[in-house]
Amino acid sequence: MTAVRRRTRSERRSILLTALAVVVAALFILPALWLLSGSLRPSNEIFGTLSPVTWRTLVPSEVSLGNYLALLSGPFGRSILISFAVCFLTVAIGLVVSALAAYALSVLRFRGRGAVFAFVVISFMVPFEAIAIPLSQLFSGWGLTNTLLGLVLPGIGNGLAIFNLRQHFLSIPTSYREAATVDGAAEPRVLWSVYLPLGGAALANSALLIFLGQWSAYLWPLLVVSDSSLQVAPVALARTFGEYTFDFGQNFAGAIVLSVVPALMMFVLQRFFGGLEIASGEK
The missing domain is CATH 1.20.5 (Single alpha-helices involved in coiled-coils or other helix-helix interfaces)
Structure with missing residues (x-):
């Protein structure tokens, strides 16, 4: 009972x-x-x-679908393409930089490695807004304002992506590297042939982190870009709100587009996480 x-x-x-x-x-x-x-x-x-x-x-x-068609046929459509270009370049270059840094901080032994890793950890704990204005002044002095390179560069050194890859590389047995070096492989070869194939899921996760950071960026593009032809999508959407004119239907459509793209990215990459791990031989 x-x-x-x-x-x-x-x-x-x-x-x-x-x-x-x-x-x-x-x-x-x-x-x-x-x-x-x-x-x-x-x-x-x-x-x-x-x-x-x-x-x-x-x-x-x-x-x-009139709101979507009207929005994408105007300046916002071009801004979406600019955002995709910025995200693609940042992810491609950022993954290379993050993988090299993570490999050095997890595998190579050198003096000051702990201090460098501590600096990397601090870098993603400090809000970007705290350094955005002085950084934009530096970029202005270097002539990188109103350029695609100026939009891409700050997103390349992603401390969280480096941290994520480093932690994954530390889980790979050192015997794999030792076997490769015995066969005569140099460090770049070890990274390319051993660590990167075993780091599929971590690479996908890091790519997603870099993509999301750039796709949702608003303050930095607002500071370094004044040319309307280089506006990214979040800034272009914000500027559709005029002082006296606005179209809430198009504003809502733009918000949906900006939300759906990263959601689809997360869904697609999440489906591949398991497959990447199986292909890498990890349990």
Whole structure:
């Protein structure tokens, strides 16, 4: 009888926790659904359906992609391409720099290695906003403002990506490197042929970290780029809000686009995490 009561209590507790989780999830999901609904309806209907709040608030009377087409056919469409170019270059160069730094800090023995690693850790603990203005002054003196290189360079040295790769490289047995060096492989060959193939998941994770940092960057592009032809997507979206003119339908559509791209990146790379680990022979 006692066991039955305990089971009943456990079931009731489970039902209550499930109901609470559903309510909390709804509180987070409903604003996102309203944002998506607003991007698919004319701007004059977005706020007109808020009072009173009914099912029409989340379900548009007419679904239209006009906001997306109008937004992407304008300057925002070019800004999306600029953001993709900046992210691609930053990820490509940043992964090379991060892998080299992580290999040196995890495998090679040299004086001051601990101090260098401590500096790397501190670098991603300090908010970028704290150094953005003096860094932009340096870039201005170097003539890197209003250039693609000026947008790319600050994202290359990602301390968190270096830390992530270093921790993964430390888990690789040193006997692999010793066997490669016995066969006559130099350090670049060891990194390319041994550590990088075994670091698939860590490389994907680091690439995602670098991509997200650049895709969502707002302050730095605002400081170093004044040319409208080099505006990245977050800055271009913010500038669609004029003092007297604005289109909430297009603003909502731009917010959805900026949110969906990293979400798709995370979904695609997450699917490959397991496959990369299996291919690398890790358990």
